[in-house]
Amino acid sequence: MQDREICAGVIERLLGIKVGKIKYPKLQKVIAPYYSTHGVRLDVYVENSTTVFDVEIQTTPVAALGKRMRYYQSMIDIDHLTQGNPYDVLKESYVLFLCKKVPYKEKRSVYKFERTSEGISAGDNSHWIVYNLEQSKEESDASLRAFMEYVGSGNSTENDALVERIAHTVEKLKRNELFRDEYRAMNLHDYDKLSQGRAQGRKEGIALGRQEGIAQGLQKGMAQGRQEGILMTARGLIEIGLSLEQITKVTGLSLEQVTALKDKK
Template sequence: MSYAFKNVDELTFTDDFMFGTIMKNPEICKGVIERLLYIKVGKIEYPSLQKTIAPFYESKGIRLDVYAADDERTFDIEMQTSMPPALAKRTRYYQSLMDVDNLLAGHGYDELKESYVMFICLTDPFKQGLPVYTFRNTCSEQEGLFLDDKSYKVFYNASAYDREENTELHAFLEYLCQKRATSDFTKNIDELVETAKLNEQFRSTYMSLNIREYDLRREGRIEGEAIGFDRGRKDGFTQGARQTKLETAKLMKGMNYPISDICTISGLSKEEIEKL
């Protein structure tokens, strides 16, 4: 089994590491949300990148690509360059844990914010040729009757950008699909992407993460194969993934990176990093 990663100069906005880096800019994050949902967004609380939500020890935690909020709404934005399994059920689980995260923060049911889970796909997730698919809970017996629980699941098909009538969303989806910046907003994103690729700290962190990921995947595979069972392989990968986070955080801490940046890149909590 081989593990290949892109050269840093080949990265685009849709690549995971680049997407997280650019979306860390609150104005870009705000602009993306406004174009995806055709709404005006208030002041964005600083976006959490690759936020991990695991409210209970035995529950399956999730890592969200971009988790942001304004005064009235919460937003999860996922970039999908390939189609993950069980996409619909994945959104159901993501949304449920976002609600639990809000409740654990001290909110009552009546205080739950409007919640949006958005999957930006480069290909058509439902094979219907639409650029946008929006889902809400509706009554089967009464057409037009909605269960007003303030939750929405929205999927985007960048490959159908030419069918999107909204000018700004059209330009954004076109940029994702064709890597062609045709609006002021996408040109701004493209400039930030190119600037990031020239940044020595960005390049160093990206390469360090990928080299370490390669080493730990290899170690995990060897450990699993030595045991001789699939369980051993899975355990090896799990341990390797955890070790990746710790080693990455330790390396960045030693290089005096800000704690917030270490949290973003490693996926560890502030408390875990401070213990290193």
């Protein structure tokens, strides 16, 4: 969900509206306005100039779902107000829960909750929507049905461009995870080889000078190989759309180094 186009496409698919240009999606955004408060971690948090969207994916039953949506809504509002904003500039907000299990007796594919009284809106511009993934096949909108089926099962019976793009991106991420695992394993293997070389060098003290030269050459070569591996990892993470800050955390490269790699693409 860090790809802006995919993220915008998902939200448009869920809501049936155009969201326009969005800011960079934030994954696992934490809101804890005060030290003593019970904070909240939002799965996917997205904004544009007028609206904020929170998308939550729940694979296990959610206790007190209604109260959780209420709390998430309040924390999003507080987050905006602590930035010095008055009430009247609070953005329109959508809290969207995609759930495999819902607590409601009446089985629907989508539940929409608004604050109204006898047809009169409270005017708070907040919307809570729950998508029941178990009932995705009952959804009448084919594009929404395809997306809900994919989120619920990892597959979809519909031919849908957005779902196919998401599936392709997920596969790239999986392959990149495998590459990182193999890269870590390679580093451990190289470390073992280096340790063995050092032990051998100590045992053969009569050739200390020659062994030190070999060890230095080995260290230099291994360091170069590790650096090339790190750069390869960084290029792969740039390709799949991770942010520069996330890439620096994963690889240990500086922000300037990652920026230079991105500019070369």
